[in-house]
Amino acid sequence: MSYTALSDHDKKEMLARVGVSSVDELFRCIPENTRLRRDLDLPVAMSEPELLRHMDAVSERNTYGRFRSFLGGGAYRHFIPSIVDSLSSRTEFVTPYTPYQPEVSQGTLQVIFEYQTLICRLTGMHIGNASLYDGASAAAEAALMAQRLTHRNRILVARSLHPQYRQTIRALTRNLALQVEEIGFGECGGLASADLREKMGPDVCGLIVQSPNYFGVVEDLGKLSAIVHEHKGLMIVSVAEAVSLGLLEAPGKLGADVVCGEAQSFGLPAAFGGPGLGFMGCKKEFLRQLPGRICGMTKDVEGKRGFVLTLSTREQHIRREKATSNICSNQGWCALRATIYLETTGQTGLREIALQNVQKAAYAAGRLAAVPGVKLRFSGKTFNEFVLQLPKNAAEVCKALRAKGLLAGLEVSPDYAELPDTLLVCVTEVPTKAEIDDLAAALQEVLR
Amino acid sequence: MIREPLIFEISDPGKRAFSLPKLDVPADSRALEGLPVRADIPDFPQVSEVEVARHFTRLSQQNYCVDLGLYPLGSCTMKYNPKVNEKIAGFPGFAEAHPLAPVETVQGNLEVLHRMEGMLCEITGFDAFTLQPSAGANGELVGMMLVRAYHESKGKPRKYVLIPDSAHGTNPSSAHLSGYEVKEIKSNADGRIDLAALEQAMTDEVAALMVTNPNTLGVFESDICTIAGIVHGKGGLLYMDGANMNALSGVARPGDFGVDVLHLNLHKTFATPHGGGGPGSGPVGVKKMLEPFLPFPVVRKRGAAYDLDFNRPQSIGRVRSFYGNFLVVVKAMAYILSLGPKGMREIAEIAVLNANYIRKSLEGIYDLQYDTASMHEVVFSDKIQKDAYGITNLDIAKRLIDLGFHPPTMSFPLIVHGALMIEPTETESRRDLDLFIEAMKTIAREAAETPDVLKAAPHQTYVRRLDETAAARNPIVTWEGGKT
Numbered sequence: 001m002s003y004t005a006l007s008d009h010d011k012k013e014m015l016a017r018v019g020v021s022s023v024d025e026l027f028r029c030i031p032e033n034t035r036l037r038r039d040l041d042l043p044v045a046m047s048e049p050e051l052l053r054h055m056d057a058v059s060e061r062n063t064y065g066r067f068r069s070f071l072g073g074g075a076y077r078h079f080i081p082s083i084v085d086s087l088s089s090r091t092e093f094v095t096p097y098t099p100y101q102p103e104v105s106q107g108t109l110q111v112i113f114e115y116q117t118l119i120c121r122l123t124g125m126h127i128g129n130a131s132l133y134d135g136a137s138a139a140a141e142a143a144l145m146a147q148r149l150t151h152r153n154r155i156l157v158a159r160s161l162h163p164q165y166r167q168t169i170r171a172l173t174r175n176l177a178l179q180v181e182e183i184g185f186g187e188c189g190g191l192a193s194a195d196l197r198e199k200m201g202p203d204v205c206g207l208i209v210q211s212p213n214y215f216g217v218v219e220d221l222g223k224l225s226a227i228v229h230e231h232k233g234l235m236i237v238s239v240a241e242a243v244s245l246g247l248l249e250a251p252g253k254l255g256a257d258v259v260c261g262e263a264q265s266f267g268l269p270a271a272f273g274g275p276g277l278g279f280m281g282c283k284k285e286f287l288r289q290l291p292g293r294i295c296g297m298t299k300d301v302e303g304k305r306g307f308v309l310t311l312s313t314r315e316q317h318i319r320r321e322k323a324t325s326n327i328c329s330n331q332g333w334c335a336l337r338a339t340i341y342l343e344t345t346g347q348t349g350l351r352e353i354a355l356q357n358v359q360k361a362a363y364a365a366g367r368l369a370a371v372p373g374v375k376l377r378f379s380g381k382t383f384n385e386f387v388l389q390l391p392k393n394a395a396e397v398c399k400a401l402r403a404k405g406l407l408a409g410l411e412v413s414p415d416y417a418e419l420p421d422t423l424l425v426c427v428t429e430v431p432t433k434a435e436i437d438d439l440a441a442a443l444q445e446v447l448r
Numbered sequence: 449m450i451r452e453p454l455i456f457e458i459s460d461p462g463k464r465a466f467s468l469p470k471l472d473v474p475a476d477s478r479a480l481e482g483l484p485v486r487a488d489i490p491d492f493p494q495v496s497e498v499e500v501a502r503h504f505t506r507l508s509q510q511n512y513c514v515d516l517g518l519y520p521l522g523s524c525t526m527k528y529n530p531k532v533n534e535k536i537a538g539f540p541g542f543a544e545a546h547p548l549a550p551v552e553t554v555q556g557n558l559e560v561l562h563r564m565e566g567m568l569c570e571i572t573g574f575d576a577f578t579l580q581p582s583a584g585a586n587g588e589l590v591g592m593m594l595v596r597a598y599h600e601s602k603g604k605p606r607k608y609v610l611i612p613d614s615a616h617g618t619n620p621s622s623a624h625l626s627g628y629e630v631k632e633i634k635s636n637a638d639g640r641i642d643l644a645a646l647e648q649a650m651t652d653e654v655a656a657l658m659v660t661n662p663n664t665l666g667v668f669e670s671d672i673c674t675i676a677g678i679v680h681g682k683g684g685l686l687y688m689d690g691a692n693m694n695a696l697s698g699v700a701r702p703g704d705f706g707v708d709v710l711h712l713n714l715h716k717t718f719a720t721p722h723g724g725g726g727p728g729s730g731p732v733g734v735k736k737m738l739e740p741f742l743p744f745p746v747v748r749k750r751g752a753a754y755d756l757d758f759n760r761p762q763s764i765g766r767v768r769s770f771y772g773n774f775l776v777v778v779k780a781m782a783y784i785l786s787l788g789p790k791g792m793r794e795i796a797e798i799a800v801l802n803a804n805y806i807r808k809s810l811e812g813i814y815d816l817q818y819d820t821a822s823m824h825e826v827v828f829s830d831k832i833q834k835d836a837y838g839i840t841n842l843d844i845a846k847r848l849i850d851l852g853f854h855p856p857t858m859s860f861p862l863i864v865h866g867a868l869m870i871e872p873t874e875t876e877s878r879r880d881l882d883l884f885i886e887a888m889k890t891i892a893r894e895a896a897e898t899p900d901v902l903k904a905a906p907h908q909t910y911v912r913r914l915d916e917t918a919a920a921r922n923p924i925v926t927w928e929g930g931k932t
Binding site: 001002003004005006007010011013014015017018019023026027028029030031033034035036039040041042043044045046047048051052054055056058059060061062063064065067069071073074075077079081083086087089090091092093094095096097098099100101102103104105106107108110111113114116117118120121122126127128130131133134135136137162164165167168170171172174175176218221222245246247248249250253254262269270271272273274275276287293294295296297298299300301302304305306307308310311312313315316317318319320321322323325326327328329330331332333334336340342343344345346347348349350351352353355356358359360361362363366381383398402407410429432433436 | 451452454455456459463464465466468471472473474475476478479480481482483484485486488489490491492493494495497500501503504505507508509510511512513514515516519521524526527528529530532534535536539540541542543544545546547548549550552553554555556557559560567570571582583584585586588589593596616617618620621622623624625626627630667668670672673696698699700701704705715719721722723724725726727728743764765766767768769770771772773774775776778781782784785786787788789790791792793794795796797798800801802804805807808809820821823845846849854855860874875876877878880904906909910911912913914915916918919920923924925926927
């Protein structure tokens with residue numbers, strides 16, 4: 001297949017106008033000894049039917065779809081209304097660049113403006129950006145933002161923050177003199193506030209805590225904020241399961257200064273982990289330290305309302321090495337999908353979805369913890385994920401359940417050696433009661 | 449023209465666009481006990497489905513896009529995005545797989561990652577690739593973190609990174625975030641790196657030179673082997689920003705001309721759509737000695753099976769969750785497979801031909817500050833129109849909109865005053881190229897005859913020129929009811 005659009009005749013005439021006899025002459029600026037003098041060693045070109053057949057065969061080598069899955073841990077399966085796929089696949093949204101020319105990009109810009117507004121209303125923040133890469137890099141950006149705002153060089157990170165988010169924070173702050181320290185979790189699964197009190201001090205720029213946390217436990221954000229604020233640190237709340245914001249109190253009302261996270265749950269498939277949708281909101285006074293693109297409202301020369309990318313003096317193309325972040329793109333199309341999803345589900349729908357998540361997960365937790373030898377590992381209140389304590393090795397239990405067509409959950413101990421024989425189970429609005437009952441029955445059978 | 453309101457302005461309590469099955473488990477009020485439940489979500493939309501459909505359809509019509517016409521943003525490579533690749537990325541096996549599923553249940557996806565790493569190595573001449581970086585700037589950051597890890601392993605990280613003055617702003621920013629101080633290298637009269645300046649700046653405290661090749665003028669750094677020699681001579685590494693790889697595809701490989709680490713933009717060279725700002729994907733290729741430092745996990749093939757290697761003691765860590773923007777990688781893989789070796793070379797051939805055709809057709813009408821040979825893009829300036837009629841590149845760009853085109857990249861690179869950076873890509877037809885050339889000629893005429901038309905352009909858009917100063921001075925970034 002070729003996607004070029006010149007006929008042989010076109011090429012000939014165009015070469016003549018340029019004043020060369022062959023295309024090869026156009027590459028004279030590349031020294032002979034640095035040119036490739038052979039064809040690339042790639043598979044021979046495929047026609048569209050061949051390509052479809054080939055890629056279908058590759059995708060079919062994934063057997064994941066044949067299993068009933070209860071996996072969460074930062075990537076979630078929620079129902080996606082048909083209208084999200086339909087509207088987001090309009091070519092006018094798929095094929096433009098970043099809206100640098102606002103007069104021909106009002107569609108994209110107004111969507112971003114609505115997206116920013118929706119994120120702010122969900123999180124209780126005053127302002128938000130046009131999106132970031134994903135939840136993990138958003139947490140790292142928040143850490144750097146806290147460092148810039150407070151001029152302090154220690155940050156506290158909940159051990160119950162998603163393990164990959166913690167790894168990302170460590171990697172991205174490593175060369176920037178920011179010291180990262182972990183705060184443990186208690187028997188309830190929530191952050192150990194005594195540990196926080198001990199480590200919090202006037203040299204700490206803030207705390208990053210996830211709620212619901214990696215174990216599914218909803219944190220007491222109000223209490224933690226008070227401790228962080230005593231030392232004038234920043235309270236940063238990470239949300240990996242964005243649907244929880246439809247039911248749980250906005251972090252902004254519980255003392256959060258920055259709320260960041262992953263919004264894949266809003267209309268994006270799990271996609272083997274990407275693309276997702278990082279989001280970030282903060283208090284008004286931090287506007288000039290907020291990383292990423294921001295869309296603002298303004299007027300045109302006739303006084304008509306319009307939207308533009310704004311505050312670009314924070315950004316790399318103006319500030320170069322002094323920018324708030326090196327980020328250039330956002331996850332524009334993913335933010336579009338989230339916006340369609342949130343405007344479709346709306347005020348009542350999002351709450352209903354969140355409620356069903358809580359109810360179904362609670363039902364599943366009850367059923368599974370009733371299996372002899374199984375109990376809930378933590379006593380804290382949860383949203384749509386919970387940790388089971390099993391009577392034997394979780395890997396073996398998972399393997400046995402896999403033979404029954406079930407992916408029952410994620411083993412926790414590879415990331416938390418202190419939690420052997422545990423399983424992180426996720427139940428969204430998608431599984432039916434019968435499927436949950438089957439899972440409980442299967443677990444009982446493999447443990448017998 | 450009807451102005452599409454904000455969704456919040458048409459929201460009315462009681463409307464819905466969404467339905468869910470009835471809860472099929474017994475509702476248990478204890479499930480909510482102790483949870484901090486919110487009263488409601490203030491001012492969240494309540495609309496019908498048809499209103500959602502019309503809202504986004506109307507908004508979409510206010511966008512220019514590649515499928516409407518030539519989109520000549522320089523260094524952005526706005527080529528046609530093949531439809532079949534979108535369809536393939538939607539296959540449930542790809543789209544619905546959970547990233548933490550057991551590896552034996554996602555062998556197809558690991559195969560995609562592994563084969564793509566191999567094909568990108570072949571296309572660019574490197575020994576290993578990571579597909580984890582989310583976008584170009586993220587790839588730059590990973591590249592510079594690799595540079596730092598490499599130097600640390602040799603004893604000291606070094607202090608400086610050299611960057612030409614024509615570079616994109618993400619280069620210095622990424623270097624800074626990797627803990628380096630940036631030193632700028634001036635371009636010479638050809639728009640290329642000044643070898644004498646490089647030689648002088650290159651010391652054993654310099655970790656790397658970040659070069660874009662072809663550079664942002666669309667000019668090939670023909671001294672690249674000498675440049676690599678100077679950098680390597682002092683123990684430094686050569687980083688290449690692969691934003692302009694479209695000019696080299698199948699013609700020359702950075703790994704063959706001395707580059708040690710490179711990032712690609714799958715959303716440029718490999719035809720994945722830009723999506724109005726993302727998602728992108730910024731894979732990074734490295735030479736053997738940098739491989740131990742790549743982000744984890746690394747996909748391995750053992751026999752016929754794939755797995756993930758997390759045991760990478762020298763790794764820089766991870767820069768995001770999971771394995772990168774996987775579905776973008778799927779689209780790029782489909783693109784490479786559909787083109788094959790000949791098609792991959794044709795990309796560069798036609799992209800360079802199209803750019804030179806535009807250059808030849810507009811030379812003399814618009815000023816060329818550097819008359820060095822162009823590859824895939826050409827950078828004009830507004831000098832002729834400005835000196836004679838006070839018409840700026842902004843006026844030219846806005847008038848192009850009226851004439852049916854997206855403007856070129858403006859005011860970049862910084863070394864060209866009033867720059868208009870034009871990259872047509874290989875997917876334009878002669879007819880579309882000619883229409884664009886005609887539009888540019890019309891504007892040059894108008895600059896002389898009716899300059900006021902240009903200064904007030906655009907005239908035919910949903911909104912006219914917007915007050916960007918007011919937007920920055922009094923930022924309104926969320927809707928707060930009827931306040932404005």
